[in-house]
Amino acid sequence: MKKLLLIRHGKSDWNNPDLSDFERPLNERGLKNAPMMAQRLLDNNIIPQKIVSSPALRAKQTAEMFAKTLGIADKEIQYSKEVYEATSTDLLGLINMFDDQYKYIALIGHNPGLTDLILHLCDSGMYNLPTCGMVMIHFPFTSWEMVSYETGSLKFFDFPKSDTEIDSILS
Template identity: 40%
Template sequence: MKTLFLVRHAKSSRDDPSLPDRERPLDDRGRQDAPMMGKRLGKRELKPDLLVSSPALRALTTAQLIADEIGYPRKNIVVDERLYASSPDDLLAVICALDDKLNRVMLFGHNPEFAELAHRLSSEITDMPTCAVAEFRFDAKAWADVRGIGPSKVKLDAPRK
């Protein structure tokens, strides 16, 4: 069984238009929503084997805040350039290349790519609001198999649910 979590970064600030896109921080709502979503995940006693984040500040901060709530060490978060300004196909390639020893992986990134990939994996998901967590369980032994099969279970959670 492989479980994939796609986590869209929490609400970010656009207060400083001079900041490059990668350096935009979370706004106040984002700094509240990320720990709240982490607490929800923590109550489910999820123990991910790996957290992978886009290098953008808003995604990495979201990953760190959620990691704190689920007991995942911040220092173990992997930053992967391929999760920033990518395509759904590129994201799927990252997923299919994951080490098969890993069973539960969380990816932190951006829309529209995350929503498009989530919809491709399951037509049940049509949108991913900020800080949404899409969970997909696959009856598979290898991550590469995810490309060719549909998930056996799909769940979407978001701060305003």
């Protein structure tokens, strides 16, 4: 079985109009929410083996905070330019190339690509992945290459303002 945790980067800071979209950092709320959401995973012993992230600053900061909270080594964080501004098709192509030695990978990126990917991979009933939102999808395969549209099973959906505990969703 393969497990994919999709995470949208934390809330970004729009205060400096001179920064490009790629260079925008997390704002105060994003800096607070990323470690909080990672802690929710840790509290439920949900720890990916690897993180693949967009190299955009806000995604990179989110990935670093998740890795720190979850105790994931820096060598297990991969920054992939293919994640930035990716469509669901682009993201699926990247997922299909994941190394099969990893059973559980977190992918940190951006909307609308992530939300579109979730809608295509499983029957989630979700219309938008909020900033710092997380979705866990399981696939009944031994190879990432086999992941395709409508082959996933949604295990949980969590976001910073959610009042539902992950452990109650997983029970």
